[in-house]
Amino acid sequence: MTTTRTPPLEITNLRKRYGRKVAVDDLSLRVNEGEIFGILGPNGAGKTTTVECAEGLRHPDGGTVRVFGIDPYRDRAEARQLVGVQLQESQLPDKITVAEAVSLYASFYPRHADTEALIARLGLTEKRNARYRKLSGGQKQRLSIALALVGSPRLVVFDELTTGLDPAARRQSWKLVEELRDDGVTVLLVTHYADEAERLCDRVALIQAGRLAACGRPDELISRSTAVLPSGIHATLDDAIVALTTGEAR
Amino acid sequence: MTAVLAEPVHPRPGSPRSAFRNLVAVEAKLLVREVVPLLWGVGFPMILLAVMGAFSHGPDKSLGGFSLVASYEPILIAFTCSTFALQGLPTVLAGYRERGILRRLNATPVGAGRLLGAQLTVNLSVTLIVTLGILIVGAAAFGVPLPRQPAGFIVALVLTAAAMLTLGLLVASLARTGRVAGAVGTMLFLPLMFFAGLWLPQATMPAALRRVGDDTPLGAAVAALQHSMAGQWPSASGLATLAGYTVAFGVLAWRLFRWE
Numbered sequence: 180m181t182t183t184r185t186p187p188l189e190i191t192n193l194r195k196r197y198g199r200k201v202a203v204d205d206l207s208l209r210v211n212e213g214e215i216f217g218i219l220g221p222n223g224a225g226k227t228t229t230v231e232c233a234e235g236l237r238h239p240d241g242g243t244v245r246v247f248g249i250d251p252y253r254d255r256a257e258a259r260q261l262v263g264v265q266l267q268e269s270q271l272p273d274k275i276t277v278a279e280a281v282s283l284y285a286s287f288y289p290r291h292a293d294t295e296a297l298i299a300r301l302g303l304t305e306k307r308n309a310r311y312r313k314l315s316g317g318q319k320q321r322l323s324i325a326l327a328l329v330g331s332p333r334l335v336v337f338d339e340l341t342t343g344l345d346p347a348a349r350r351q352s353w354k355l356v357e358e359l360r361d362d363g364v365t366v367l368l369v370t371h372y373a374d375e376a377e378r379l380c381d382r383v384a385l386i387q388a389g390r391l392a393a394c395g396r397p398d399e400l401i402s403r404s405t406a407v408l409p410s411g412i413h414a415t416l417d418d419a420i421v422a423l424t425t426g427e428a429r
Numbered sequence: 430m431t432a433v434l435a436e437p438v439h440p441r442p443g444s445p446r447s448a449f450r451n452l453v454a455v456e457a458k459l460l461v462r463e464v465v466p467l468l469w470g471v472g473f474p475m476i477l478l479a480v481m482g483a484f485s486h487g488p489d490k491s492l493g494g495f496s497l498v499a500s501y502e503p504i505l506i507a508f509t510c511s512t513f514a515l516q517g518l519p520t521v522l523a524g525y526r527e528r529g530i531l532r533r534l535n536a537t538p539v540g541a542g543r544l545l546g547a548q549l550t551v552n553l554s555v556t557l558i559v560t561l562g563i564l565i566v567g568a569a570a571f572g573v574p575l576p577r578q579p580a581g582f583i584v585a586l587v588l589t590a591a592a593m594l595t596l597g598l599l600v601a602s603l604a605r606t607g608r609v610a611g612a613v614g615t616m617l618f619l620p621l622m623f624f625a626g627l628w629l630p631q632a633t634m635p636a637a638l639r640r641v642g643d644d645t646p647l648g649a650a651v652a653a654l655q656h657s658m659a660g661q662w663p664s665a666s667g668l669a670t671l672a673g674y675t676v677a678f679g680v681l682a683w684r685l686f687r688w689e
Binding site: 234235236255256259260262264266268269270271272274275279282283284286287288326330 | 447448451452455458459462463525528529530532533535536537538539540
């Protein structure tokens with residue numbers, strides 16, 4: 180692993196508040212090139228705010244965010260060429276077709292993927308002329324993944340990639356994420372599913388109330404937490420999260 | 430096999446300009462796919478034009494010397510313009526914001542500002558096309574002369590569209606959902622169209638009502654369009670009224686508009 184290159188994402192002492200509510204409080208983390216990095220935590224922990232700062236959609240109140248060394252808020256155009264995103268709860272117009280959406284988004288990027296190949300890769304060829312409203316939940320999700328990938332990004336951010344998907348569709352999405360890593364794309368995966376993070380992620384950051392509770396490989400986090408778990412239990416990342424975020428591991 | 434995801438770099442470079450062209454093309458397609466607004470904004474004025482033409486019997490003193498159909502043409506132009514600007518535009522934009530579409534675009538290099546530009550372009554274009562249609566059908570079928578002061582007519586038309594589109598943007602800024610935006614747009618549309626003379630042409634309004642109407646955007650718009658069609662330059666005060674509304678609505682919309 181090269182450490183001399185600028186990392187896909189480096190967050191240092193990030194702070195963000197909405198009014199009086201502190202969403203992110205002094206958070207630092209670094210995502211290495213080529214890894215699947217998970218951001219895990221309960222709802223409202225500040226996961227989405229953190230990645231929105233990385234996407235340049237929000238301006239941090241304090242600290243720095245760098246995407247491949249670029250400030251994603253100040254130098255948006257440049258940073259957004261490198262980052263593909265799939266946002267939580269983001270839809271498309273009801274009557275746009277799959278092919279129209281993919282080629283529209285392709286035209287936003289100077290280096291874009293072959294749109295038909297991408298549609299085929301995501302299993303949407305049969306639906307290429309279907310309108311967004313007529314797609315199933317899984318198909319909508321795959322289309323939003325296609326839009327995240329169409330600019331040939333070097334970093335892809337998936338926010339709640341598999342929420343609301345059936346088990347088969349979840350596994351399909353997981354396979355896709357692994358293939359992305361095999362292609363050398365760095366993946367930032369925001370999730371509240373521990374099994375998903377354990378299965379996919381090279382490293383995981385646990386966020387609790389806007390702070391970094393723990394960061395490391397899933398197996399590291401599990402072994403760190405087994406000290407406080409009753410012996411004889413086969414610990415999972417889920418157990419580790421509970422142990423590490425409630426402070427029982429300290 | 431998996432190379433499709435990461436590697437493929439299309440040789441044809443996309444530029445911001447072609448991105449804008451594509452946004453305009455897609456927004457135009459989406460507009461055409463909405464049948465009801467299209468019937469309302471294009472079909473209804475055309476039908477009304479035909480009805481007025483059928484009942485028109487030459488110049489009428491009570492209509493300021495215009496025929497019925499001639500006095501209604503500017504009203505129908507104002508009708509089309511405000512339908513797309515007050516009902517189409519805000520419903521679409523507030524709906525896009527509600528559904529995270531603007532936010533998603535802001536995460537691309539292009540940004541949602543260009544979508545706003547595309548929406549304005551599409552709605553303005555439709556207004557201009559329907560206006561042209563009204564003028565051509567009116568001239569060919571019912572003998573209404575084309576505007577005798579074309580430059581004044583274009584100025585009046587552009588200012589009318591600008592005042593209505595900026596008001597539409599303001600509605601889109603204030604309404605939280607597409608549905609609310611549509612309702613607010615309709616609530617504004619009805620009184621504005623009243624002063625435009627949809628139910629009671631300006632020439633038949635009592636003097637006091639007409640004076641009030643002259644200070645409303647569509648009252649001023651219809652008077653300016655009417656004058657330029659008859660060969661006069663639109664009154665400076667009427668054009669100033671339209672320009673003033675455009676600036677006021679535009680500044681408010683600029684300050685209040687939210688992407689999410």
